[in-house]
Amino acid sequence: MLNVRALYKEFPNDQGETVKAAQDITLEVPEGKLFTMLGPSGCGKTTTLRSIAGLERPTSGEITVDGKLMYSSEKKVFVQPNRRDIGMVFQSYAIWPHMDVFKNTAFPLEVGKKKLSKKQIEEKVLRALHVVALDGLESREATKLSGGQQQRLALARALVMEPKLLLLDEPLSNLDAKLRERMRFELKRLQRDLGITSIYVTHDQSEALALSNQIAVMNAGRIIQIGTPREIYEKPGSQFVADFIGSTNFVEGVVESVVGEGYILAKTKIGLIKAYSAQEPVPGSKVVISIRPENIHVSHERPTDGNVAEGQIDTRIFLGEYVDLQLKVGESLLQARTHPSLRYPAGTQVYLGMDPEKCIALLDAKSPPAEKIVVSKAVS
Numbered sequence: 001m002l003n004v005r006a007l008y009k010e011f012p013n014d015q016g017e018t019v020k021a022a023q024d025i026t027l028e029v030p031e032g033k034l035f036t037m038l039g040p041s042g043c044g045k046t047t048t049l050r051s052i053a054g055l056e057r058p059t060s061g062e063i064t065v066d067g068k069l070m071y072s073s074e075k076k077v078f079v080q081p082n083r084r085d086i087g088m089v090f091q092s093y094a095i096w097p098h099m100d101v102f103k104n105t106a107f108p109l110e111v112g113k114k115k116l117s118k119k120q121i122e123e124k125v126l127r128a129l130h131v132v133a134l135d136g137l138e139s140r141e142a143t144k145l146s147g148g149q150q151q152r153l154a155l156a157r158a159l160v161m162e163p164k165l166l167l168l169d170e171p172l173s174n175l176d177a178k179l180r181e182r183m184r185f186e187l188k189r190l191q192r193d194l195g196i197t198s199i200y201v202t203h204d205q206s207e208a209l210a211l212s213n214q215i216a217v218m219n220a221g222r223i224i225q226i227g228t229p230r231e232i233y234e235k236p237g238s239q240f241v242a243d244f245i246g247s248t249n250f251v252e253g254v255v256e257s258v259v260g261e262g263y264i265l266a267k268t269k270i271g272l273i274k275a276y277s278a279q280e281p282v283p284g285s286k287v288v289i290s291i292r293p294e295n296i297h298v299s300h301e302r303p304t305d306g307n308v309a310e311g312q313i314d315t316r317i318f319l320g321e322y323v324d325l326q327l328k329v330g331e332s333l334l335q336a337r338t339h340p341s342l343r344y345p346a347g348t349q350v351y352l353g354m355d356p357e358k359c360i361a362l363l364d365a366k367s368p369p370a371e372k373i374v375v376s377k378a379v380s
């Protein structure tokens with residue numbers, strides 16, 4: 001449905017340098033799916049989204065929506081944003097304070113290319129407001145809506161045009177934590193029910209995990225990894241991804257042997273660890289093993305299989321739904337997330353059980369070796 005190929009965008013900055021905001025962005029979003037671009041501030045998410053919308057003219061690359069070429073540097077094609085059949089929702093809802101809910105929603109239809117009768121407009125507006133559960137509030141002033149309602153109004157206004165593609169740029173980030181969580185469910189349900197192909201931009205990893213069919217993790221203008229939320233979380237391909245999504249323990253080691261079927265044995269400070277490895281490293285290579293806190297099983301009894309280490313509970317933090325333990329294994333400190341029913345006090349000697357499938361061997365450096373984002377001084 002949406003195809004972005006080798007998209008590249010650079011900007012001159014105030015110091016006369018060139019900023020490579022998006023570099024070699026290639027992605028494909030199937031019909032009806034929600035695709036998220038996730039990454040830290042400045043990684044190029046918004047630039048990519050704005051290029052798809054036509055609000056930014058890329059330096060090079062190609063963008064196709066539903067088989068229609070929207071942009072191509074090679075073929076010199078650039079379709080104007082209002083001809084792309086795309087709906088957008090921003091972080092700031094940009095609703096008109098002097099208009100009521102009905103008028104806010106009707107506005108895009110009234111200024112649109114298609115001439116619609118009053119009755120047609122009314123039908124479409126009421127349908128869009130119904131979809132976002134704002135029916136009954138048509139004559140309410142937009143400023144008298146709650147944060148969540150204003151956000152839904154912005155969504156209704158994007159949906160009223162029945163766009164082929166919906167672009168959402170941090171749409172929940174202005175809401176408080178509780179409301180954000182609720183809206184996450186609502187957005188997911190809505191997107192699924194309407195089957196509208198959507199691109200979502202966020203720096204919030206839990207939002208990305210909760211909402212997406214696929215996630216592209218970005219850093220320094222590039223896509224670092226694309227996968228389903230589960231793939232990204234369970235099989236990160238780099239330390240950057242493992243660290244950015246959720247929390248994890250990094251254990252440094254040296255590859256002792258490759259044991260086949262995607263596994264290696266690594267010598268580490270917490271002992272010999274069998275770990276999953278997507279690449280096949282040569283023995284002697286340095287690796288870092290990522291082990292999520294919830295994948296360290298703490299017990300008094302020695303596990304009978306998998307990786308086992310012995311340690312001591314150093315600190316114990318009760319968090320209601322779970323208990324976080326800081327464990328001392330030799331000189332290393334590891335964090336484990338356990339069920340609150342586990343009541344071992346600090347100082348207890350325990351065994352740590354770690355399933356090799358959940359120990360992920362990563363070969364790269366902590367930050368991807370991407371070039372620095374500012375690369376050259378422009379010639380004046």
Ligand SMILES: Nc1ncnc2c1ncn2[C@@H]1O[C@H](COP(=O)(O)OP(=O)(O)OP(=O)(O)O)[C@@H](O)[C@H]1O
Nearest residue numbers: 011012013019021040041042043044045046047048
């Ligand atoms: N119009 C512009 N002129 C100059 N530099 C720009 C412009 N727009 C973006 N940039 C730069 O391009 C890089 C990528 O910015 P972008 O807004 O795409 O990142 P982002 O991942 O969306 O960040 P955020 O989450 O903070 O919005 C940044 O270094 C930014 O400063």
